[in-house]
Structures are given as structure tokens and as C-alpha cells.
Amino acid sequence: MLKDITLGQYFPGHTLAHRLDPRTKLLAVVLYIVALFCAKGVVTYAIVMAALATCILVSRVKLRALTRGLKAVYVIVIFTAVMNMFFTGGTPVADVWLLRHITFEGLRTAVFMVLRIIMLIMGTFLLTYTTSPIALTDGLENALSPLKKLHVPVHELAMMMSIALRFIPTLIEETDKIMSAQKARGADFESGSIFKRAKALVPILVPLFISAFRRADELATAMECRCYHGGDGRTALHVLHYKAADYLVMIGFVVLTVGVIVLARMGF
Amino acid sequence: MEPILRVENLTHTYSAGTPFQRNAVEGMNLTVMPGEFLGIIGHTGSGKSTLIQHLNGLLRPTSGHIYLDGKDIWAQPKKIRDVRFQVGLVFQYPEYQLFEETVYKDIAFGPGNMGLDKDEIDRRVREGAAFVGLPEDVLHKSPFELSGGQKRRVAIAGVIAMEPKVLVLDEPTAGLDPQGRENILAQIRAYHKSRGTSVVLVSHSMEEVAQNVDRIVVLRDAHNFMDGTPRQVFARAEELERVGLDIPQVTKVALALKRRGLPIDTAVYTVPELERELLRLKGGAV
Ligand SMILES: Nc1ncnc2c1ncn2[C@@H]1O[C@H](COP(=O)(O)OP(=O)(O)OP(=O)(O)O)[C@@H](O)[C@H]1O
Ligand SMILES: [Mg+2]
DSSP: OGGGOOTTOOOOOOSHHHHSOHHHHHHHHHHHHHHHHHOOSHHHHHHHHHHHHHHHHHHTOOHHHHHHHHGGGHHHHHHHHHHHHHHSOSOBSOSSGGGGGOBHHHHHHHHHHHHHHHHHHHHHHHHHHHSOHHHHHHHHHHHHGGGGGGTOOHHHHHHHHHHHHHHHHHHHHHHHHHHHHHHHTTOOOSSSOHHHHHHHTHHHHHHHHHHHHHHHHHHHHHHHHTTOOOSTTOOOSSOOOOOHHHHHHHHHHHHHHHHHHHHHHTTO | OOOSEEEEEEEEEESTTSTTOEEEEEEEEEEEOTTOEEEEEEOTTSSHHHHHHHHTTSSOOSEEEEEETTEETTSSGGGHHHHHHHEEEEOSSGGGGOOSSSHHHHHHHHHHHTTOOHHHHHHHHHHHHHHTTOOGGGGGSOGGGSOHHHHHHHHHHHHHTTOOSEEEEESTTTTOOHHHHHHHHHHHHHHHHHHOOEEEEEESOHHHHHHHOSEEEEEETTEEEEEEOHHHHHTTHHHHHHTTOOOOHHHHHHHHHHHTTOOOOOOOOSHHHHHHHHHHHHHHHO
16 A cells, blocks of 8 residues: 555654754764765674664664665665675685675675665664654755855745645545545556556546645645745744754764774774 | 345554554444445544445455455455445545546446446446436536536446445535535435435434434444434434534434423434424323
8 A cells, every 4th residue: 555655754752862953863864874884894884783773762763663664675675785795706605506606795795785775774764753844844944044145945945845745645645545436436456468557547647636736726825825925034933943962962973973984994 | 134245343453553553443343234225424533434445345454354245355355346346435525536538438437447338338327427417418528627516426426337236425415515415415315216226325414314314323433333223323312412423403402302301202303203202292291
């Protein structure tokens, strides 16, 4: 079912991870990703992994929810693992048939690459699981606001993003409903040639587009009725403030990243 | 008599394994007899739509079984499409599912999926349209030019045209004016009378259900709360009121009279019935 796509879903909660300023979390994720990509050896990977584990524990997000997000990318993960295993030069594992093409170096890279992808996805999912889409766009808009000086329409972009985020679940729900309604009339989406399947999408896409346009129209009217006129001079309902915890977390992540980079340079 | 549809100990859990997990239907039992006009009523969120989407196999039970003509509909998951032709489901706000260029083609979508020949489809489309009171000239218009009420009729005709053994309608009158409501209900009544097949009507409104059905099932918080003839259900009008469910106006009057000490039978739900009951009391008092 479409509903099972949890990409970017927010699980409300009251932990420290939920309460942090969204800008802090954005910065933390960026630093975490930098650290992850700089990590080279067992020690540095272990440090980054420990950081991730701490965050997961603090946020109390169930591991199952995080691993479910991985389902979407397992093909990429397997592909990466296989490619690395076979196409990295070095000492072969054994001198029999297929194993001749697998090198120790390849295995090592494969393990690290797979770990990197999994940790990258878990880290970013943790961000969306603990931060509401509204808070996320608020944070992004705020963090990018210096770009306004360069005439980048930061507010408009953020508004578009929050509207899109707001309507993705609605559209998924709507698609589900329309699919059910057409299935009730015997529509068949699961069998037949590619051509037949593409044709079977018409009864879903037509009503979906019509309703998306209707919604867009209604939303535009509603925004106009409330005198929306773009970003200039707009104040925020939730004014973002850094608290002590935010500074501590930021310092923590800076230390993590710098530490990992230095250690990696030293060959760990 | 064997029931045409039997729901046995049905539970459905949404979003299992997430913090949003909830049972929309829990341990539900239900039967639909051949030719019966059944009403399902309950609060918003009581699980009505979830329940009926199991009847034609759109949702798969988390646990429990659904039997159509005595056969478990999930015994052969590949054959579930056949179940959908036999149990016709009209969704809440069905007008949003229209997609064809003409009303005719849209009504023909279901019968077309059944693999019927052209003449048979033509017959069914015209008959379906007639049942919901759509005039011939509308058939060749675009469904998007029609009014909301007309669109809804087109959608209902599209399911009727499949000639299902059981017709299930999820709040067919939601969002219509009183005139539009009564028209649609009258057409459903006429359909039931002339076809003689089972009809399941899901509704918010006791009034609507009371006037039309042979039997009422009341849902409350994912559970089966009451099940019986309108008379049996409204005999428990006080209980219904206590849990915040609406009861027909006539029943309300009877209930108010009873509270003032009149020894009235509150299981009345039409004006003539109340009249008869009052006359009976008056006759007894004189
Ligand atoms: N697709 C879904 N995913 C998750 N939860 C759902 C879904 N559909 C319904 N629910 C939940 O299940 C419960 C029962 O919903 P359902 O739609 O069956 O109620 P209903 O009785 O039809 O209400 P209404 O009268 O408003 O149509 C509700 O609490 C709803 O939030
Ligand atoms: Mg419903």
C-alpha cells in the first residue's frame, strides 16, 4: 500500500531530540553527514555510529521505524555491496571460481559503503521523524535567510516546500482512495502488459489531477482571503530561539566532525 | 436462510507497528441476508467505512474472515476481483472517482471490466442510469459538466450497472441538500424493491436509516454496539442518546414524553406510529 511510504514522516514526541531548534538539527545532520563521508577506518566509523546510536536512543524512535525506511533503498545497498566486492583490486579471498574475483579490499570497502548508506539514511530519517515539516521549513528558511541579500527568493521557496510537504500525505491518501474506488469497479492495476498497466493508470490520474488542481485553487483563494502577500514584513508565530541545549548539541557535533576528520587523516 | 455475507470476528489495524497504530474495527460480527435492506450507523470514526471496505475485499482483515455465499473471500486472493463484481461498493463522495469523457463511458467502466459484450454493457448502462434517474441526454455529456448531485448519481449508476448481489453505499447522501437526499434515497429504495437484491446503507443519520431499512447495526468505537430491527434498536433510545448518537425526532418526542411520566413505548420512529401510540394511550386513559 502507498500508505507504507514513511519517507519524511513525523512521529510526534517530547524528547530532547524533538525539542531542539530545527536549525540546530539541520546543522547537526550536515555535520554528521560530513563526518560520515570523512570516516575511513574502523575507529572513525565506530565513533560516527556511536553518535548515531546516541541520537536514536535520545529520540526514542523505534529502530523498526528506522529500518523500515531502509526498505526503499535495499536495491541500491545490495548493488553497491556487489559492485564493491567484485570490482576493487587487491588480494583474492580464495583461488576458486567466483571467489577469485572477490578481494579482501573489496569486502572491506563493501562493508564500509553499505554501512555508510545505511547510516546516512538512518540519520536523515531521524531528522524527519523528530522534526515536523513545518518546523523543518521554518528552520531552513531561517538558516538560508542571508541568501535573501543575493535576491534568492528564500521565503517563497520555503513556502513552496512547506505546501508540498503538507500536501504529499493528502495526495497519497487521495490516490489510495481513488485506487480503491476504481478497484471496486473491477479496475486491475496488477496484471497485464506494460502497455495495459499504463492504460490502467488513467482512471487514477484523471481524478487525481482534477482534485489536485481544485485543491490548489482553493488554497490560493484561502491564502488570498487571509491577505498573504509574500515574505516581506511577515512575522513568525513560532519565533526560533537557540537554548543552552542547542549550543551544547552544536558544539558536540562540531567536535565529532573535527575529531573524525583529524582521526581519519591520521589513518584510523 | 443462509446469509449472503457473513463477517466473522473481524479486526482491522491501521498503521500497525507505528505510534499511529489503531484498531478501526475490532472483533466485529455481522451478517447480511439475501434481499435485506441493512443500515449501518455510527459516529464519525466508528469504523463504518473500514468495515464495508472488507465486504468486497478492498481491505484485507488483520484477523477474522468474510464469507460470501458461504465461501471465504480470501480463500483465493487471485479471485478477489470476482468478489468486487458481486459486492458493489459505492464510496463516500464517489463523484471524485469519475474520469471518462462521457457519462456513458464512465458508467460502462465496471461492466467493461467484467468482460461483458457490447450489447449487454449498453443494456446495463441504460438501466443503471434509469435507476438513479439520469435522463438519456446526460449520458453523452462530460461528467465534469454535471452538478454535484448528478455526478454522484453517475457514480452510483456505475456500480449498479455491475448488477451486484449486494449493493453497499457509504453515506450516499453526504453533502446534499434535503431534496437531493430524499431523491437519492427514494431511488435506492426503488432499486431495492425492483431488484430484490441486498442493500447495505451506511449513514450518519438515524432519521435516514430509520425510514428505509429492515435492520440496523449500530457501531461504536470499532465495536458492534447494537443489531436489530429499527423497533428493537429504538426501544433502547435512551442508551443511544447516552452514548451521544442521534435518534429520530419522533423517538425524541416519545422519549421526552416518557420522562414526563407518560407510560409511552419509545420504540417509535415514524409520525403515524407515534400518532397510533398516543391514541392508544389516550384511549386507555379515557
Ligand atoms: N487509511 C487509514 N489509515 C489510518 N487510519 C485510518 C485510515 N482510515 C481510517 N482510519 C482511522 O480508523 C478509524 C475509523 O475510520 P473509518 O473511516 O472507518 O470511520 P467512519 O465510521 O467511516 O467515519 P466517517 O463517518 O467519518 O466516515 C478512524 O479513527 C480513522 O482515523
Ligand atoms: Mg466513512
